[in-house]
Amino acid sequence: MVIQQYVASVDQGTASSRCIVFDHAARVVSVSQKEHHHIFPRPGWVEHDPLELLNNVQTVVRNALEYAQLEARDIAALGITNQRETTVLWDRETGEPAYNAVNWQDMRTDHLVRELGGEVGQNRFRDLCGLPLATYFSGPKIRWLLDHVDGLSERAESGDLLFGTIDSWLIWKLTGRHVTDPTNASRTMLMNLRTLEWDDELLDAMGVPRAMLPEICSSAEVYGEATGSLEGVPVAAALGDQSAALIGQTCFERGEGKCTYGTGSFLLLNTGDAPVQSANGLLTTVAYKLGSRPAAYALEGSIANTGALVQWFRDNVGLISTAPEIETLALTVEDNGGCYFVPAFAGLFAPHWRDDARGVITGLTGYITKGHLARAVLEATAWQTREVLEAMNSDAKVRLEILRVDGGMTANNLLMQFLADVLDVPVVRPLVAETPSLGAAYAAGLAVNFWPDLETLRGHWHRAAEWRPKMDPALRAKGYRKWQKAVQRALDWVDEDDDD
Amino acid sequence: MKSIQSIERAAAILTLLSGPARRMGVVEIAGELDLAKATAHGILRTLTQVGFVEQDPESSKYQLGAALLHIGSSYLDGNELRTRALNWSDSLASRTNEAVRIGTLHDGQVLVVHHVFRPDDTRQVLEVGALLPAHASALGKMLLAHHSYAAAECIKAGLPRYTPKTIVDAAELRRELEETRDRGWAVDLEELVSDEAAYAAPIKDRRGDTVGAIGIAGPAERLCVKGKTRSDLAASVREAARSISRELGALPG
Secondary structure (H helix, E strand, C coil): CCCCCEEEEEEECCCEEEEEEEECCCCEEEEEEEECCCECCCCCCCEECHHHHHHHHHHHHHHHHHHCCCCHHHEEEEEEEECCCCEEEEECCCCCECCCEECCCCCCCHHHHHHHHCCCCCCCCHHHHCCCCCCCCHHHHHHHHHHHCCCHHHHHHCCCEEEEEHHHHHHHHHHCCCEECHHHHCCCCCECCCCCCECHHHHHHHCCCHHHCCEECCCEEEEEECCHHHCCCEEEEEEEHHHHHHHHCCCCCCCCEEEEECCCEEEEEEEECCCCCCCCCCEEEEEECCCCCCCEEEEEEEECCCHHHHHHHHHHHCCCCCCCHHHHHHCCCCCCCCCEEECCECEECCCCCECCCCCEEECCCCCCCHHHHHHHHHHHHHHHHHHHHHHHHHHHCCCCCCEEEECHHHHCHHHHHHHHHHHCCCEEEECCCCHHHHHHHHHHHHHCCCCCCHHHHHCCCCEEEEECCCCCHHHHHHHHHHHHHHHHHHCCCCCHHHHC | CCCCHHHHHHHHHHHHHCCCCCCECHHHHHHHHCCCHHHHHHHHHHHHHCCCEEECCCCCCEEECHHHHHHCCCCCCHHHHHHHHHHHHHHHHHHHCCEEEEEEEECCEEEEEEEECCCCCCCCCCCCCCEEEHHHCHHHHHHHHHCHHHHHHHHHHCCCCCCCCCCCCHHHHHHHHHHHHHHCCEEEECCCCCCEEEEEEEEECCCCCEEEEEEEEEEHHHHEECCEECHHHHHHHHHHHHHHHHHCCCCCC
């Protein structure tokens, strides 16, 4: 009998799909990554081709195995982590997608969510599902598709049409089972946060037929065996990317938290086995549910536009040719020159939740150069983190003493140092920056006893870099004041007739 | 000042070929720039001879040549290198349990563009931006081994001594660099700091140019056995360098 030495994990993200193979000591053995297309049919709409996502996942899995000269039989389990909320509908019989995947950033449900809020407003369902009504979440996206695409409504009622977030779509294609996990289900606005079951009141309100929904399993159990290049490998974890990152950072205790810096950025704080309602505009979400153990909950602060802002600066402004060059450009100047950039391209997330906001660049003078703009772009990420962290400290009644960070932007030293400076806490990067992948591997590994317990996983966490605050407190206070003034200038920009 | 017409025309052709069309026939080029066909042909022939332009043998169309691409230099943004190397440098740190650094040549010294702490959770300080002497560090010797011009400059500038083992003799350094290049990895045995050792291997881009070096450093008692290098550590460093090179598009080998 072969003793398997490796766990594979797939991270199907907003920008790309990635497969990483980890060994027993949680070291990266092999990586393969592939970007996919974004489809923009109209302003504010963002879609992917579900089949392209699936093909890319299969490609990166095959490549990752090949790079490490491994075969399916060397892999103990596969974990899946994914961009959350992105919505796929497909035919139960043919497996054909009924429509493109509607991305979490897509704003077509703008009017719909306002309608759903009615008299009560955006917090109408907050007690049940932990979320405010906003365009990101899957439930309203399903409703929109059923209303606007011919024939879907009937097929949904009859059970011919299936819904899934990306985890469900991939697992269904890999194993034939229609399942999801509570972390993904908690982003649909259709799941009751306490029972972890689909909630009739929410289904009624959104008009989503129960027949199209996947079964909610735990985040770490064997859902089935894979086909394709992973033939026979147990598919044993499904986690939304942020939950996976929390596990990858081994934030298993109440009061432990992390921030992942990617396209958007997400600060999650483990609040233990009970959901905490936020008074400051944060989301309440399921952190993870590992097998038969009780679920852990988290408070989440999301920042819409961080890495995406750098990409925008690269692609739409064209002052840099690769994202990392922003650091080089920013280092051509000493400071931001008084320039602040509030990247409210699609409104502001936590703690403001203002969809009437749009981006502004303030403090412009004749002195400002492209270097100052690059600084302002990077600093926007840090200031937004500070807003979210303050909200979180207040809701959870604990002060985060150290910020564990991960994600691609942690390669940006200037940003990480500035983050430590404006938060006034040490910022620490662990040895594996790809924590969503690691977290999904951990969950899958726990499910098949590749790793025995959480303590073992904790032992793998090591500090790879640390940035300590060194900014003059007066400068910090002034910068934050200016940032808050800049935010005020971004609000109340959108008018009723802007869609016309 | 009067400009030289044929150089102006050559520049216009190169600019044209760097545009969206990429490959163009001589008639097309002549038409686009309002030149006689014979004139365009003459300039293209000269540009082909110096390698700035290549002619596709099948279609007879012209495109920018490899020599021109090399003139753009093997410059790779250090921040870009760090970003692309992140996973592999982490992996190297956890495999060897030593601190990892990535360096590039900068005015005859080694600029540290990335640093991963030794994964033992002791207090360490991030050294990104620090400069190391090229002739006395493994990273530096690896880089000099592949950049003969920089090596000559370094020797010309003088080879200061840091420890009794620092190589301060020009001929000896040249021999060491040659050996390093042949071996494919560099080693520093207490040449920069007494009781400390380091290994390094080259990071190459898709053209095969050495754009940086990755290495580990730590106490000689851990990194050496009885004063001799450890081939397992050198192999891990080389493996990481190869993975990053592959990430940058270098061909395996």
